[in-house]
Structure formats: structure tokens, C-alpha cells
Amino acid sequence: MIMINISNAYTGGYSLLNIFPSLGRVKSALLLGCAAIALSTFPDVVDQAETYISFLGALIIPLSAVIVADFTIIKKGRFTTDMLHAMMKMSNKLNRAGFVAIFVGVLFYIALPASYSPGFLAFFFTGAIYLAFKRSSLN
Incomplete structure (x- = not known):
């Protein structure tokens, strides 16, 4: 499960990287992962x-x-x-x-x-x- 979630964050990070190329791969993956964690705190979402x-x-x-x-x-x-x-x-x-x-x-x-x-x-x-x-x- 951890590897699947890391892979999803990484591929989602690539999408974010296409929008903001200056972020870099690692920063965009971390940013997307943090956003996903923040969204998970809202059960309605x-x-x-x-x-x-x-x-x-x-x-x-x-x-x-x-x-x-x-x-x-x-x-x-x-x-x-x-x-x-x-x-x-x-x-x-x-x-x-x-x-x-x-x-x-x-x-x-x-x-x-x-x-x-x-x-x-x-x-x-x-x-x-x-x-x-x-x-x-x-x-």
C-alpha cells in the first residue's frame, strides 16, 4: 500500500511538474503528497x-x-x-x-x-x- 501511494504521488507530482517546471520532481511529489494528506482531513471530500x-x-x-x-x-x-x-x-x-x-x-x-x-x-x-x-x- 505504501509503494502504491508513493507511486501515485510521484505520477501526480509529474502532472504538477508540468504546470510548475521550476519545482523539480521531488518537491512537486512532496507538495502533491502534502495536499493529499490535507484533503484527507476533510471527510466530506x-x-x-x-x-x-x-x-x-x-x-x-x-x-x-x-x-x-x-x-x-x-x-x-x-x-x-x-x-x-x-x-x-x-x-x-x-x-x-x-x-x-x-x-x-x-x-x-x-x-x-x-x-x-x-x-x-x-x-x-x-x-x-x-x-x-x-x-x-x-x-
């Missing part, structure tokens, strides 16, 4: 974890749908050096169609009952909405 995770899924699933639809259909599975240079220069524009599609997808996910498999339906619905928005004036 632990007892209601399923609710929190469900709300997180309501955002992550539409976000994933936009990313997949954009890369596979809009960009046809290619990532060119020009796209990379645009990202490095921060000259890429705000993707309004993506934000609107994610917002609509989150509402759709929340509106569906659990028996309808909201994650599966919201993923495809959001992807379709995003493609429709990209082809319309929200581009």
Missing part, C-alpha cells in the same frame, strides 16, 4: 469523491471530444512545424468554437440521466457540435 469526479468528467469529456475532433477531422491527424511555430509564438487565436462546444457539451452531460451513459453520448455530441461550429461563423 472523501465521502463525496464520486460527485466531484462526476463533475470533473462533465468537463473533461467534452474537452476531450473537442481535442479529438479538432486533431482527427479538422487537422486530419497532422501536426505541422508551422502549427508548432504558431504555438511557440503564441500567435494562435482563441478557439471560440471549442469553448462554446465544451460549454454546450457540459450542459448536455449534466442534463442526461446516468442510465443513458452520459459520457459516451456527450463525447460524440460535443464533437459533432464542435465540427458544426467550426463550419459556421464561430470559426
Whole structure:
């Protein structure tokens, strides 16, 4: 159990390290471990974890749908050096169609009952909405 928890803190620390590279691997793992211990002192967080995770899924699933639809259909599975240079220069524009599609997808996910498999339906619905928005004036 200790090794599993250390491994989870270490991989979670890598995620934190991606956000704050100056922390270093050990400090980010320790920081995440301390945050996990602090959260465990609030029983409501632990007892209601399923609710929190469900709300997180309501955002992550539409976000994933936009990313997949954009890369596979809009960009046809290619990532060119020009796209990379645009990202490095921060000259890429705000993707309004993506934000609107994610917002609509989150509402759709929340509106569906659990028996309808909201994650599966919201993923495809959001992807379709995003493609429709990209082809319309929200581009």
C-alpha cells in the first residue's frame, strides 16, 4: 500500500511538474503528497469523491471530444512545424468554437440521466457540435 501511494504521488507530482517546471520532481511529489494528506482531513471530500469526479468528467469529456475532433477531422491527424511555430509564438487565436462546444457539451452531460451513459453520448455530441461550429461563423 505504501509503494502504491508513493507511486501515485510521484505520477501526480509529474502532472504538477508540468504546470510548475521550476519545482523539480521531488518537491512537486512532496507538495502533491502534502495536499493529499490535507484533503484527507476533510471527510466530506472523501465521502463525496464520486460527485466531484462526476463533475470533473462533465468537463473533461467534452474537452476531450473537442481535442479529438479538432486533431482527427479538422487537422486530419497532422501536426505541422508551422502549427508548432504558431504555438511557440503564441500567435494562435482563441478557439471560440471549442469553448462554446465544451460549454454546450457540459450542459448536455449534466442534463442526461446516468442510465443513458452520459459520457459516451456527450463525447460524440460535443464533437459533432464542435465540427458544426467550426463550419459556421464561430470559426
